[in-house]
Amino acid sequence: MPTPAESLINLETRFWQSMVNQDAPTAMALLHEPALMVSSHGTIQFDRDGYRKMADQGSMIVTSFELSDMDVLFANDSTAILTYRVKQAVAPRAGGEASVQDMNDSSTWIRNGTQWQCVMHTETAAQASGVGHGG
Secondary structure, three states: OOHHHHHHHHHHHHHHHHHHHHOOOHHHHHEEEEHHHEEEOOOEEEEEHHHHHHHHHHHHEEEEEEEEEEEEEEEEEEEEEEEEEEEEEEEOOOOOEEEEEEEEEEEEEEEEEOOEEEEEEEEEEEEOOOOOOOO
């Protein structure tokens, strides 16, 4: 049986795989409603229908990912924060060459009954030097 931290890492990985698979229903089941996101595009709050619209109609799609340097911090029994590095390939939905991005991400998960749901996700471009993880 996986540890609580391993379970959350598995959920985060499942969310990423749902983006690659363009499987919005799986991603939506993992999201709290509403959820927040902070990225270079700004801050947004969205519900599950809003996520579906982004997933189905967004101009860019995730084509692959590699998660590393995963850390899990439990703020309490029902709140966990994951931080990690991700190498993601994104491509235009309409077709074209993918670009690879190295990012530092975090996700905040809350327990809603027996189910963990992602309530907030952040992403920041990683520095080319690789400095920054762990202090």
